[in-house]
Amino acid sequence: MxxxxxxxxxSVLNRGKTQRLETMQQAFTDAVRFHLDTAYTLPKPSVSSLHAACYRTARDRFPLPASIIQQARDKALAIYRGMQTRKRQGKKTSRPRLERALPLRIAVExxxxxxxxxxxxxxxxxxxxxxxxxxxxxxxxxxxxxxxxxxxxxxxxxxxxxxxxxxEEVPAPDGPHFGLDLGVANVALLSGPAVVRFFDGKPLRSLRGRFFRYRQALQQKRKLGMVKRSQGKESRWATQMNHQVSREIVDIVAANGGRLHVETLLGIRDRVKMTRKVNRMVHSWPFAQLLDFITYKAALAGVQVSEEDPRYTSQRCSRCGHTARKNRQAQAAFRCVACGYALHADLNAARNLAAKGACSSGVGAVTAPLNGEVL
Ligand SMILES: [Zn+2]
Known part of the structure; x- marks a missing residue:
């Protein structure tokens, strides 16, 4: 299995449905916070002790089905245990305040x-x-x-x-693994066996800058209708670019019979904190849209896409696996302090994603460095 x-x-929801979902999502987040706060007061929180301490109050307080309250309890426990693990590893911990609404978990029934x-x-x-x-x-x-x-x-x-x-489906035959790193300098970087394809972010950045300045000028002249039209134009332009980039990425992977590994922007996993980069990107619709287009086109082309946890992909050496913050010396440059391997930082990250996808431990490189590679 x-x-x-x-x-x-x-599809677009009407106001009533949107409101119901928002209410439930907020109630779920509040229920997680309530369980989490209680967990911190218990000597040894477990599913059963947390349940005993919270269930009745939670049922009264949060307008959620019983099974979703249990999901909130499990989520809180997962967050709590994650924090304990960090503490044991000597890392900085602070109790998450859950200021933003969490994804709403829905029990099977x-x-x-x-x-x-x-x-x-x-x-x-x-x-x-x-x-x-x-x-x-x-x-x-x-x-x-x-x-x-x-x-x-x-x-x-x-x-x-x-x-x-x-x-029950048998996993697809092991094709080559491709990693896709999303970024700002490069909108996307696709890496696979003997394939490195950069999608330069410069045209997008300069165009957005131009639109921004243009709109500022319009705003000063109070031409608000034109400001709106300009926003529409910019988003249509970005959408078209996302169509082109996603098409090309999927075509390359499909032509190689490969599998594609992308970083999770939002996930089902119990992640207490997302990386700063991911946080920033989740709130930028062009990235979410690019991933949407890729997922959709990949499904049509029969390409398997899997999402990988992007943590440490920028700090880990894709040749020897050594992970250290010092490996990343500048925005664009990666140089491993253990083995000396140096390459473009985004390419290193894309390879790590492919390696993570190829084996869940993420150990070892799946993409052999290109001959005489200079990047
Ligand atoms: Zn190394």
Missing amino acids: QTRVIQLKL NLRVFPDKRMARLSTPDGFVWLPLIIPDVWRALCALPHAVSELVRRGTDWYLMLTVKS
Whole structure:
């Protein structure tokens, strides 16, 4: 049995549904905080002691189904244990304040997916909420598989269902592994056996800068209608670029019969803190959209995409595995203090993602350095 997470975008929701989801998401976050605060008061918090200490109050206080309260308890316990582990490793810890709403976890029994109707049905204390899903045809069979605990995630004004499905399916034959690093200097960098493709971020940056200055000038003249039109134009331009970049990436991987490993921007994993880079990128829609397009086009092309935890990919040496902050000397330059290997920092990160995907421990490089490589 293997599980995989399918990211499904919800069609535009009406005000009432949006409000119900927001309310539930906030209630879930509050419930996690409540359990977490209680965990800190217990001598040895466990599922059963936390349950005993919290369940009754939580049921009264938070308008959530019982099974989602249990999810909140488990999430809080995972955060608590993560903090304890960090403490044992001598790292700095502070109790997470959970200021931003967490992804809403949905227990198995509270969700039903109807792939043919392109709908998901969510149980709430005051009845069902029907959520319209955008499901590409090729994913319909996948969405019909039995599912596990899934999440509802909001990005800007869009909502996504991160549907975790369980399948018996035999893993795809081991094609070459490709890593994709997303960034600012390079919008994207694709790395695989004998393939390195940079997607330069300069045109995007300079165009955004130009649009920004243009709008500033318009704003001073109070031409607000034109400001709006200019915003639309910029986002259409970025969308078109994302279409081109995603097309090219998927084509390269498909032509090699490979698999693609990307970094998780949002995930089902119990991550207490995301990396700063990821935090920044989650809030920038062009990146989220680029990943959307890649996922979608990859599904159509039969390319398997998996999301990898991006932590330490920028500090780890893709040749010897040595991980140290000192390895990263400048924004663009990576030089391993253990083995002396030097290469472009984004390329190093992309290779680490591919290595993580190839084996879950992430040990060892899967991409042999190119001959005489100078980057
Ligand atoms: Zn090294």
